[in-house]
Amino acid sequence: MTPELFEKVDHYISGLFAVEDEALTNTISSLNEEGIPQISVSANQGKFLQVLVTLCNAKRILELGTLGGYSTIWMARALPQDGKLLTVELEPRHAAVAKKNLDFAGVGNKVQIVTGKATEILEELIAGKEDPFDLIFIDADKPPYAEYFELALQLSRKGTLIICDNVIREGKVLDETCKDESSQGAHRFNKMLSRNDKVTAIILPTVGVKEFDGIAISVVK
Ligand code: SAH
Ligand code: DHB
Ligand code: MG
Numbered sequence: 343m344t345p346e347l348f349e350k351v352d353h354y355i356s357g358l359f360a361v362e363d364e365a366l367t368n369t370i371s372s373l374n375e376e377g378i379p380q381i382s383v384s385a386n387q388g389k390f391l392q393v394l395v396t397l398c399n400a401k402r403i404l405e406l407g408t409l410g411g412y413s414t415i416w417m418a419r420a421l422p423q424d425g426k427l428l429t430v431e432l433e434p435r436h437a438a439v440a441k442k443n444l445d446f447a448g449v450g451n452k453v454q455i456v457t458g459k460a461t462e463i464l465e466e467l468i469a470g471k472e473d474p475f476d477l478i479f480i481d482a483d484k485p486p487y488a489e490y491f492e493l494a495l496q497l498s499r500k501g502t503l504i505i506c507d508n509v510i511r512e513g514k515v516l517d518e519t520c521k522d523e524s525s526q527g528a529h530r531f532n533k534m535l536s537r538n539d540k541v542t543a544i545i546l547p548t549v550g551v552k553e554f555d556g557i558a559i560s561v562v563k
Contacts, residue, residue, distance in 0.1 A: 345549075352386055352550030360389035365447035369412045376439050382409055383481070383507065384552050388416030391479065391505070394559075395420035398503050400476035404467075405429040406460045406490060407482035411440035411447075417479065418449035427453045428475075430463045430482070461486065464493035474499035481507040485527035488534045495540055495562065502562040506531065509545055510556030535560065 356362075362370075362385055373380055383391065395403065395417050401424065403417055408431035418427045427449075431437040437457045444450045456463055460482045478494045480487060487506060494504050509515070509532055514525035535543050535558055543560035 348549040349551050352384065355550075356385040356389075360385040365443065366412065366415060368446060369410050369415060369443040372439055372443055373410045376410075376435070378410060378436060378439065382412035383416075384550055386550060387507075387548065387552075387557070388413055390557075391417050392420040394503055394505065395477055398476050398501065400503075401425045402473065402475045403427040403477045403479070404475040404494070404497060405479045405481065406464075407431065407480075408440045408455055409436055411443040411453075413479065413481065414440065414444060414453055415447045415449060417477075418444070418452050419447070421449075421452055425452055428456060429453060430456050430458065430460050432457070432459055432482070460490060461493065464490065464497065468493065468496045472497060474502060476501075477503045477505065479505045479507070483527075484508060484511075484524035484531075487527050487531035491531065491535065491538075491560075498562045500562055504541065504560045504562065506535075506558040506560075508555050509558045510547055510554065512554045532558070539563075 391413060401422060405414060405427065408414055408429040414427060414429050421427060434457050437455045440455055444453050475497055480490050480494060509528045511525045511528050514520045514522055515529045515532060520526065541560040541562050543558060545556045545558045547556045
């Protein structure tokens, strides 16, 4: 088995289940045009998020790390008419590009982009006694994933789904001496998650058009 085969199979699946419309393809092109890295989830991962949004009947979603709004569009489209998605982005430039993409995708009315550091925004939401979210997607910077998760728990209720992207990093999490800060953050996060008795959790390894990685799925008990 080769990366080429994984890519072909990923395209086979997305051709069946995750066909992108103009809003999604434009969002991916907008990243190139604006010099923003191509680190959105894949089409199949976007559809997977959509399936999870539907599975948990989500009306309130929180996302950390908006980038150009690609994952946001997939999730927001699975929300009901009165659903809301709050997405947190550090870079004002990313937030501005995302705003345009979300409006073009027709979900601008359901999505609020908040610009700022994820930790600070989470602390503000907790202090402001924000209602719990039904689904939380953590996909911002990787080193503080464990801290993000602890804060996310405080914005959860029994049954909340907490999804964390990029927790395997091409298998670099296996190497405890790895200098890469993102891999170290993921390694620390995975260990914490495996011992956290507030959730039941698992990691799904992901192969396909993106680098070999993994998504952690947790349900609050
Ligand atoms: N969820 C997006 C991809 C997010 S990439 C998608 O799949 O389409 C990670 C994003 O997190 C980047 O836009 C980056 O600017 C943002 N980010 C990095 N550090 C952050 C922080 N401390 N707080 C909030 N956002 C952060
Ligand atoms: C990176 C971040 C992501 O969210 C992702 O899905 C892939 C890569 C990164 O920062 O390298
Ligand atoms: Mg990611």
